[in-house]
């Protein structure tokens with residue numbers, strides 16, 4: 001996907017306040033047609049014009065993949081972030097026209113699995129809502145373990161329990177409830193695949209525990225999109241384009257490249273997919289790597305940067321773009 005990729009013109013038909021932090025949005029095609037098909041775990045990139053700043057944020061699709069009349073996403077408000085979620089919460093209203101990307105799935109189900117064990121933390125529930133609809137339609141075996149801070153912030157817990165009964169297990173931090181992960185993992189039949197989506201610490205805990213217990217890597221799936229961090233402004237020279245760009249404090253390097261009219265590839269815009277990887281030709285200063293795509297060795301070698309989330313501090317940065 002890139003600046004030139006085909007976008008889908010949509011109309012916002014519904015904005016629902018799910019709780020004090022989360023709103024749900026429904027998009028339908030402006031031309032009244034069907035949305036492109038997707039599978040559970042896919043995301044779309046929503047384009048926003050935030051006071052002259054073009055923001056592109058990725059959100060998991062949570063609607064039923066079999067239902068092609070529209071897409072639904074949920075957005076958790078981040079009061080200290082760069083503004084994308086605040087824009088969605090404050091400015092996006094029913095009737096508004098927007099552009100979204102065709103769906104991309106970097107967190108797909110492995111349908112060869114004998115059973116699907118889904119572990120969600122907080123807003124990490126959204127891809128699982130679509131995945132459970134898909135698994136249920138297929139008659140596949142699954143169970144969800146969903147942890148939230150408290151009952152108010154446990155978005156969709158009641159609805160999911162009503163829909164899927166004892167396949168949904170709920171945990172509230174403030175009530176001292178926690179997933180007994182070693183026991184849960186020990187009790188799974190051979191051929192189970194494990195999926196986790198939530199905060200960074202939770203993903204590391206789940207994958208680390210499963211890995212330590214001998215679960216095969218191929219049976220472990222995770223999704224963590226980082227929001228591009230704010231930071232100090234810096235400049236970057238684009239060697240192929242022959243221009244120098246300024247990257248603002250609340251702008252990612254990728255957004256600054258795009259704002260200069262230079263095409264750059266991306267899929268997740270959250271440091272996870274590897275699509276935006278760019279060669280660093282010179283760096284007089286420090287590359288601030290925020291992605292979880294490059295290895296520690298690659299980060300230390302300073303030969304590449306993921307412009308969707310990573311930044312720079314220093315006198316001169318030259319990248320191959």
Ligand code: FES
Nearest residue numbers: 269273274276308
């Ligand atoms: S766009 Fe996915 S890592 Fe940058």
